[in-house]
Amino acid sequence: MKNNNAADMLKSSHYYIICLFLVVATFAVYWQVLDNDFVHYDDGVYVTENIHVNKGVTFDGLTWAFTSSHSSNWHPLAWISHMIDCQLYGLSPRGHHLTSLLFHVANTLLLLLILVRMTGSLWQSSFVAALFALHPLHVESVAWVSERKDVLSTFFMMLTVWAYILYVKKREVKRYLLVVLFLVFGLMSKPMLVTLPFVLLMLDFWPLGRLCLTHDVRNVITGQHTNERTGIFRLVLEKVPFFALAVGSSIVTFIVQERGGAMKLINPYSLQTRIINAFVAYTEYIVNMIWPVELAVLYPHPGNCLPLWKGVVAGLALVLITILVIRKAQKIPYLAVGWFWYVVTLIPVIGIVQVGSQAKADRYTYITLIGLFVIIAWGANDLLSKWLHRKIWLGTLAAIILPVLIVLTWKQVQYWENSITLFKHTLKHTSNNNIIQNNLGVAYNDSGQYKEAIKVCKKSIRINPGYAKAHFNLGVAYGESGMYKEAIEACKKAISLDPDYATAHSNLGVAYGVLGMYKEAIEEFKQAIEADPDDLLAHNNLGYAYLSSRMPKEAIDVYKQARRIDPDSAKACFGLGYAYALSNEKDSAIEQYKILKNLDLELANRLFKVINK
Structure with a gap:
C-alpha cells in the first residue's frame, strides 16, 4: 500500500x-x-x-x-x-x-x-x-x-x-x-x-x-x-x-x-x-x-x-x-x-x-x-x-x-413513537418488568387513561411490592379519578418505602388539600421541601395551602422562595401577588402584577381583579 x-x-x-x-x-x-x-x-x-x-x-x-x-x-x-x-x-x-x-x-x-x-x-x-x-x-x-x-x-x-x-x-x-x-x-x-x-x-x-x-x-x-x-x-x-x-x-x-x-x-x-x-x-x-x-x-x-x-x-x-x-x-x-x-x-x-x-x-x-x-x-x-x-x-x-x-x-x-408504544413493546418482550409497568402507568396518567394506569401500576406492585414509585403513581391515578382516600393510602405507602420521596409528600398534600385537610397538607408540603429544597411545585402548593388557611404572611415567605427557585414561574408570581393583596400590601401586589403581565397575561388579569376588589 x-x-x-x-x-x-x-x-x-x-x-x-x-x-x-x-x-x-x-x-x-x-x-x-x-x-x-x-x-x-x-x-x-x-x-x-x-x-x-x-x-x-x-x-x-x-x-x-x-x-x-x-x-x-x-x-x-x-x-x-x-x-x-x-x-x-x-x-x-x-x-x-x-x-x-x-x-x-x-x-x-x-x-x-x-x-x-x-x-x-x-x-x-x-x-x-x-x-x-x-x-x-x-x-x-x-x-x-x-x-x-x-x-x-x-x-x-x-x-x-x-x-x-x-x-x-x-x-x-x-x-x-x-x-x-x-x-x-x-x-x-x-x-x-x-x-x-x-x-x-x-x-x-x-x-x-x-x-x-x-x-x-x-x-x-x-x-x-x-x-x-x-x-x-x-x-x-x-x-x-x-x-x-x-x-x-x-x-x-x-x-x-x-x-x-x-x-x-x-x-x-x-x-x-x-x-x-x-x-x-x-x-x-x-x-x-x-x-x-x-x-x-x-x-x-x-x-x-x-x-x-x-x-x-x-x-x-x-x-x-x-x-x-x-x-x-x-x-x-x-x-x-x-x-x-x-x-x-x-x-x-x-x-x-x-x-x-x-x-x-x-x-x-x-x-x-x-x-x-x-x-x-x-x-x-x-x-x-x-x-x-x-x-x-x-x-x-x-x-x-x-x-x-x-x-x-x-x-x-x-x-419509540411515544411512551405507550415503547413501553407496550418492551413489556411484550420482557418479563417481571415492574419499572416499565410503572412507566406505562405514568404514560397512561399523562394521557388521562386513569383506569389503565391503575391496572398497570398494580401489576408493577405485584411484581415488586417495595417499589415506591409504583405506589406513588397509583396514588396519582386514584387522585385524578377522584378517589382521594385511596390516593392518600397509596401515597402513604410510597412514603413508608421512601421517606425522602418529595413528590409523594407533595401529592399526598394535594390529596389532603382537596379534602379540606389543610393542616395535614401543609405538613406534607413542608416534608416535600425538606426532601427537595428546589421543588418548585411543592413550594407553590405550600403557598396555596397557606392561602387556603388564611395565612397570607406565611404564604408570602413561601412564594418568595419559589420565585428564587424559578423567577419565571407565573404561578409563584401570581401566588405572591395574591398573598400581598390579602395582606393589604397593595403596592407589592401591583409590582407582582407588572411582572406577571410578561409571564402569563391571563393570570395577570386574574390578579388585577383580586387587587382591585
Missing part, C-alpha cells in the same frame, strides 16, 4: 458517493423519529421537567450543569446540549430529535473518515460505517432524547481519534493538546469514555502500526517501519495524561453516583451474581448484534435468580475466544483489536459495579459494537480472499445484510 493511498481515497469520487449513501440511508431510516414524542423515561429528568435545562442557555443553567450531580451523573456538556436545544426549539420534541439524528450522521461520517485514514481500506471501512449507522441496536441511542450523551460523547470520541491520527502523523505539542481537549470534552459528555486511552493503545497496534511485538510492522500514517519491541513503554508513557483524565473522571462519577443513590442496587446482588450477569451480557450483546429482534428499552436484572450454569458457559466462551484472539494477534491483528475494543469499552457498563436496574442495555453497544463490526468487515474480506469474483460476493452479502438492517431499524424507530 502506498503511503498516500488513504489520502487519495479520501479524495476519490467513490468516497464521496459512499458518504452520500450513508447520509441518505441514515436520514431515510431515522427521519420518522422527528414525529416522535418525548418519553416518560428520563426525558422529564433531562429536559421537559428540568427547570435548569428547559429555560435554554442561561448563566445559572451553565453553572448548574458543571456543579450538579442531578441524575447521578456528571456530564455537563450533555446538559448544555439539551439547553441549546431548548433555546432553539423550546419543548418541541422534533428539534431535540433532529439534533440527536444529526450527531448520529456526523458520527457515521467521522467513523468512515477515521477508518479510511488509518487503514487505507475504503470498502471495509464503508461497511463498518454502514453497520454503525443502520444497526437496530443503535436506535435507542438516537431515538431517546435522554441518551444525547451517547451520540455526543461518541462525536467527541471520533474527534479524539482523528486528532490522535494527526498527532501520529506529526508529533507536535499543539496536536497532542488537541487530543487532550477532545478527550476532556468526551468525558464531560459521558464518563463511559474512560476506556478511550486503552482504545488508542490498541489502535497503535493495528491499524496504526506504531506498536511492534514480534516482527517488523509499518506505520500506515507516517509510512515508517519499526521493529522495536520496547515501543509499548513509550506509547504507554505518552498516554499517561489520558489515563490520568480517565481516572479523574471515574472518581468524579463514583462520587456523584453514590451521592445520587444510583449505586444502591449493588446491595441486593452478590458479587457472584454480578459477574455471572456480566458474562451473560457480553454473550447476549453478540447474539443481539447478529439477531437484533425483540429489543427493549429495559431488560430487568434477573438478580440472584440467574442460573450459575449460564454464567459458566458464557464465561468459558469468552475465555476461549480471547485465547484464540491472542494466539492470532500477530497474524490477524484486526481480530485482536476488534475483540478487545468490544470487551474493554463495555467494562464501565457491564455491571460488575451495578448502576441502575438493567441487566444490559442497547445503548451500551453504540461504541462497543464498532470493534465487532471491524472483525466482520475485515474478516469477510480475508475469508473470501481466494474466491473467484470475491468483490461480487462481498457486494452481494452487503446488499443482503444492509436492507435487512434498514427494515429492522425502521421498525424499531417506530416503537
